[in-house]
Amino acid sequence: MFEGLIEPRVSETDGVGHINNTFVPVWLEAGRNELFKLFTPDHDFKNWRMVIVKTTIEYKDQLYFGDFAQTRCYIKRIGTTSLVLYxxxxxxxxxxxxxxxxxxxxxxxxxxxxxxPESIRIELEKHYWEEKTDVKEGSV
Structure with a gap:
């Protein structure tokens, strides 16, 4: 699993008091930085390898300002040229x-x-998602 820690900002909070849904994709992307390093170790955008083609988001509960949030990124499937993240x-x-x-x-x-590349594939396999890893307790 790739993990990230997000400190919610006041500017991300909407008029009803929770983190606005438009920031969730940004938070998810922030949790992928270690994944990006596998494909483009120097983060040089001229050689950037990771192109997003689809995202599906389900909002299960509200996020709030004042408490850290944790992103968790798993590899669900690896294809020939693509990968699916959970x-x-x-x-x-x-x-x-x-x-x-x-x-x-x-x-x-x-x-x-x-x-x-096979070397990246080997690293990705270390982060496979299995439903049993969906624990009830967060570590944040």
Missing amino acids: EEIWQGNRKCVEAETIYVNYNQNAKKAEPI
């Missing part, structure tokens, strides 16, 4: 968000998807 955002012991995101390993210069 992601969660927890606040305390509440799972507030579930998401599924699909990325393609894309060569910007050639303008085409390329196979995921």
